[in-house]
Amino acid sequence: MVKSSCFTENSRKINKVFTIMELTLIKIRQNKLKVKCYQGGELLPLIKLQGITRQYRLGQVQVDALKNIDLLVEEGDFISIMGPSGSGKSTLLNIIGCLDRPTSGIYELAGERVEKLSDSKLADIRNRFIGFVFQSFHLLPDLDAQANVELPLIYRGMGGRERHRKSLAALEAVGLAKRRNHRPSQLSGGEQQRVAIARALAGEPAVILADEPTGALDSQSGRNIMAIFQRLNREQGLTIVQVTHEENIARHGHKVIHLLDGQLEKEEALDHPLQALLEESTAAVS
Ligand SMILES: Nc1ncnc2c1ncn2[C@@H]1O[C@H](COP(=O)(O)OP(=O)(O)OP(=O)(O)O)[C@@H](O)[C@H]1O
Numbered sequence: 398m399v400k401s402s403c404f405t406e407n408s409r410k411i412n413k414v415f416t417i418m419e420l421t422l423i424k425i426r427q428n429k430l431k432v433k434c435y436q437g438g439e440l441l442p443l444i445k446l447q448g449i450t451r452q453y454r455l456g457q458v459q460v461d462a463l464k465n466i467d468l469l470v471e472e473g474d475f476i477s478i479m480g481p482s483g484s485g486k487s488t489l490l491n492i493i494g495c496l497d498r499p500t501s502g503i504y505e506l507a508g509e510r511v512e513k514l515s516d517s518k519l520a521d522i523r524n525r526f527i528g529f530v531f532q533s534f535h536l537l538p539d540l541d542a543q544a545n546v547e548l549p550l551i552y553r554g555m556g557g558r559e560r561h562r563k564s565l566a567a568l569e570a571v572g573l574a575k576r577r578n579h580r581p582s583q584l585s586g587g588e589q590q591r592v593a594i595a596r597a598l599a600g601e602p603a604v605i606l607a608d609e610p611t612g613a614l615d616s617q618s619g620r621n622i623m624a625i626f627q628r629l630n631r632e633q634g635l636t637i638v639q640v641t642h643e644e645n646i647a648r649h650g651h652k653v654i655h656l657l658d659g660q661l662e663k664e665e666a667l668d669h670p671l672q673a674l675l676e677e678s679t680a681a682v683s
């Protein structure tokens with residue numbers, strides 16, 4: 398791991414023994430401690446992709462899912478990735494989330510090269526740095542909302558009391574503390590997705606990666622998810638990268654990345670993202 402210089406806002410050098418990754422997490426988890434991390438005099442982005450390619454080989458056929466992708470994600474960004482089906486959106490998100498490795502190119506996460514790390518190191522990074530949200534929620538049906546949110550904390554070896562506190566705080570952040578004892582089947586689709594977001598938040602990740610988070614939801618539930626993302630982004634400075642097919646979902650972020658045939662077609666900065674308000678459904682759920 399590369400050691401780099403980190404300074405508090407009043408330029409006091411704080412610690413040389415931590416890696417940039419560890420300091421980024423300390424900074425995110427104790428957001429009062431403003432730490433800026435530099436390498437060679439340059440402020441580090443949270444995510445930096447350079448010349449990323451991903452090829453799949455199926456027998457004689459080679460699929461170029463990603464071609465020479467360069468991408469910077471700064472801390473506090475809210476980015477939407479759009480593109481037609483098959484354009485490489487999920488492949489890109491999986492590489493950013495260390496679920497997959499690029500065929501070639503450089504990936505730096507919080508200043509550390511990660512593209513060639515072993516499976517177990519990538520799993521550790523995923524566990525500590527990344528919160529995933531998927532289209533189909535992936536909640537365990539026999540566990541109630543709070544137990545679902547606690548699961549990743551159990552994998553981290555966290556004690557019961559702390560788990561309980563963090564999972565409750567995460568459910569509060571998505572407006573579902575009162576439904577903590579409900580199982581997924583007793584929640585609407587939009588509420589299940591909010592539990593999935595709480596599960597991603599509970600681990601206090603550096604970045605939330607969401608693949609079609611509203612793809613299985615009606616439009617109001619989709620807007621609720623955007624309202625939660627916008628509030629987390631605005632109030633906690635949480636970095637969010639979401640993949641979506643839907644223009645009106647994409648436009649809730651600050652920037653839209655358009656992919657076409659595995660290539661970055663254009664980046665569009667949004668000065669006035671759509672604003673979403675969390676509206677509770679009036680429909681009764683048994
Ligand atoms: N495991 C795999 N093996 C072979 N080809 C794959 C694999 N995964 C993805 N691909 C191919 O890579 C390309 C990009 O796939 P990807 O899933 O990233 O697209 P996408 O933009 O997320 O599409 P969608 O909007 O349908 O989810 C596609 O041509 C797909 O068929």
Ligand SMILES: [Mg+2]
Nearest residue numbers: 486487488608
């Ligand atoms: Mg996809």
